Amino acid sequence: MPHPMRTRYLLGFGLATGIMVLVGASIMLATQRFRADTQWVSHSQEVIGRLAQIRATLLDGISTQRSYLLTGNQAYRDQYQAVRPEIRAEVARLASLLADNPAQSQRASRLGDLIDKRLDSASEAVRVYDDAGLVDAQRYLGRNRGYELMLGIQQLMAQMQDDEQRLLAQRSRDSARSANILMVLGALGIPLSLLIMWAIYAQLSREVREREAAQAKAEDLNQDLGRSVSGLERATSDLREIGHYAGLLQGCRHVPEALEVTRVALGRLLPDVAGTVYLLRASQDYAEAEICWGEHLAPAHALLLPQECWALRRVQPHFVHDVHGGNACSHLDQPAAGVAVATACLPLSAQNLSLGFIYLSAPGPGPIARMEIASAAAEQLSLALGNLRLQETLRQQSIRDALTGLYNRRYLEESLPRELSRCERRKLPLALLMLDLDHFKAFNDAHGHDGGDALLAGFGRLLLASCRGEDIPCRYGGEEFILILPEADLRTATHRAEEIRTALEAMTVPHLQRTIGGSTVSIGIALFPQHAGTGDELKRMADAALYRAKRNGRNRVEVAGAA
Numbered sequence: 436m437p438h439p440m441r442t443r444y445l446l447g448f449g450l451a452t453g454i455m456v457l458v459g460a461s462i463m464l465a466t467q468r469f470r471a472d473t474q475w476v477s478h479s480q481e482v483i484g485r486l487a488q489i490r491a492t493l494l495d496g497i498s499t500q501r502s503y504l505l506t507g508n509q510a511y512r513d514q515y516q517a518v519r520p521e522i523r524a525e526v527a528r529l530a531s532l533l534a535d536n537p538a539q540s541q542r543a544s545r546l547g548d549l550i551d552k553r554l555d556s557a558s559e560a561v562r563v564y565d566d567a568g569l570v571d572a573q574r575y576l577g578r579n580r581g582y583e584l585m586l587g588i589q590q591l592m593a594q595m596q597d598d599e600q601r602l603l604a605q606r607s608r609d610s611a612r613s614a615n616i617l618m619v620l621g622a623l624g625i626p627l628s629l630l631i632m633w634a635i636y637a638q639l640s641r642e643v644r645e646r647e648a649a650q651a652k653a654e655d656l657n658q659d660l661g662r663s664v665s666g667l668e669r670a671t672s673d674l675r676e677i678g679h680y681a682g683l684l685q686g687c688r689h690v691p692e693a694l695e696v697t698r699v700a701l702g703r704l705l706p707d708v709a710g711t712v713y714l715l716r717a718s719q720d721y722a723e724a725e726i727c728w729g730e731h732l733a734p735a736h737a738l739l740l741p742q743e744c745w746a747l748r749r750v751q752p753h754f755v756h757d758v759h760g761g762n763a764c765s766h767l768d769q770p771a772a773g774v775a776v777a778t779a780c781l782p783l784s785a786q787n788l789s790l791g792f793i794y795l796s797a798p799g800p801g802p803i804a805r806m807e808i809a810s811a812a813a814e815q816l817s818l819a820l821g822n823l824r825l826q827e828t829l830r831q832q833s834i835r836d837a838l839t840g841l842y843n844r845r846y847l848e849e850s851l852p853r854e855l856s857r858c859e860r861r862k863l864p865l866a867l868l869m870l871d872l873d874h875f876k877a878f879n880d881a882h883g884h885d886g887g888d889a890l891l892a893g894f895g896r897l898l899l900a901s902c903r904g905e906d907i908p909c910r911y912g913g914e915e916f917i918l919i920l921p922e923a924d925l926r927t928a929t930h931r932a933e934e935i936r937t938a939l940e941a942m943t944v945p946h947l948q949r950t951i952g953g954s955t956v957s958i959g960i961a962l963f964p965q966h967a968g969t970g971d972e973l974k975r976m977a978d979a980a981l982y983r984a985k986r987n988g989r990n991r992v993e994v995a996g997a998a
């Protein structure tokens with residue numbers, strides 16, 4: 436809490452407490468005063484009561500004395516005798532009650548004297564009656580001042596009573612005023628202190644609410660910050676992953692390796708997302724699923740036409756939040772009803788050439804999270820695939836003969852020793868076929884150099900078509916070719932050579948709106964290790980066999996050392 440605010444609250448509490456203490460003290464004083472006033476009221480009432488009692492006792496005593504004088508009944512005499520001490524005691528009590536009021540006290544003293552005198556007179560009448568009888572007693576009564584004394588007593592008592600009545604009225608007023616003060620103090624002071632307390636409480640509550648709101652806001656900000664920090668951490672880790680992935684892609688030597696690296700990287704970056712990489716064939720007529728990870732809720736066809744995918748058609752990412760909602764690519768199979776599936780197709784392209792796309796799917800409805808990272812990965816993969824294609828093209832250009840598509844002589848010189856040592860290690864044979872088109876000069880002369888090229892290209896296609904994966908067909912130079920058949924024995928090699936020879940006989944190639952053909956080939960075969968142990972020797976032996984085939988009439992197959 437800020438310092439000025441705390442001071443204000445302390446002042447407020449101090450004020451409220453002060454008012455409460457003041458009100459409490461005032462109420463206490465007012466109560467005491469009220470009690471005192473009330474006691475004075477009772478006191479006055481008691482004085483008035485005592486006066487009435489004294490009057491009644493005195494009259495009773497006089498009346499009893501007269502009854503005795505009239506009847507002579509001793510009982511009246513005894514009763515009268517008892518009245519005097521009783522009255523004296525009452526007058527003494529009255530005097531002690533009025534001790535604090537000098538005027539009334541003086542009157543009480545005078546009253547006592549007058550009553551004494553009046554009772555003395557009455558007692559004297561009794562004595563005369565006892566001594567001389569009723570007539571003397573009546574005479575005495577007629578002479579003495581009993582009546583005046585009684586009148587004086589009555590007047591004095593009336594004065595005292597009036598004075599006490601006045602005091603009573605005064606004290607009642609004081610008492611009422613005290614009660615009013617009490618009421619006012621209670622009615623104003625307590626609500627005022629309660630009001631101050633309530634104001635402080637309201638202010639405190641408001642501040643508590645404001646502080647809670649500020650705290651909640653701070654917590655929200657904290658959470659936002661936490662989210663930002665974890666987002667940043669995630670982004671940093673994603674960048675690291677993407678960087679690592681790009682580095683691995685750069686190191687890949689061929690496409691399958693790049694695809695495997697992609698499978699692992701995207702599987703880690705998008706853990707709940709299934710994916711497939713499709714690559715377009717070189718002819719661009721079909722896209723084929725090359726590698727996949729996870730389980731697609733909306734499976735896609737393994738082979739599809741480019742127009743079946745929106746991403747391939749528009750060369751733009753295509754996102755679908757729920758395949759049931761429309762706009763899904765037609766290469767997708769519909770998932771079960773009620774199962775929402777989100778999909779994304781991210782195109783792969785490099786050097787303005789469409790290479791394929793990445794298909795991703797996840798439980799929907801979408802969008803699939805972290806698509807920016809998938810797009811970054813797709814870009815990296817596009818670059819890598821573009822580079823690998825370029826490298827492959829360059830490599831092919833460096834090892835292939837442009838006219839026939841066969842391996843060139845340089846590749847032959849590199850691969851023949853390698854294949855020989857591989858077969859040697861595995862104790863397997865290797866056949867080398869040397870092939871030379873017959874009368875090619877005459878063919879050139881008949882159909883022109885372009886016609887000769889068309890025949891060479893056609894023969895290249897024929898050789899490639901007849902080869903297995905491990906065979907190495909090469910254009911050795913001009914119209915001369917070498918075919919390496921690893922693991923082939925004499926029988927296989929001869930059979931393959933015959934197949935090629937007969938196939939060429941039947942082969943025609945289109946040239947200048949007509950077909951030309953009818954060419955033949957002579958083939959010499961040499962076998963490792965049967966005929967030679969090195970590549971050069973093997974070529975020499977095959978060349979010798981070829982020479983023999985030419986010499987023996989061409990369009991035939993000869994085996995080294997068979998002459």
Ligand SMILES: Nc1nc2c(ncn2[C@@H]2O[C@H](COP(=O)(O)OP(=O)(O)OP(=O)(O)O)[C@@H](O)[C@H]2O)c(=O)[nH]1
Pocket residue numbers: 871872873874875876877879883884885886887888891912913914985989
């Ligand atoms: N069109 C074309 N002709 C080529 C090419 N390379 C070599 N030649 C020709 O191939 C012919 C080879 O002729 P020769 O070596 O005399 O052999 P041949 O005519 O086939 O006769 P035999 O081998 O004895 O059957 C030459 O006329 C070369 O000019 C090429 O790339 N294209």
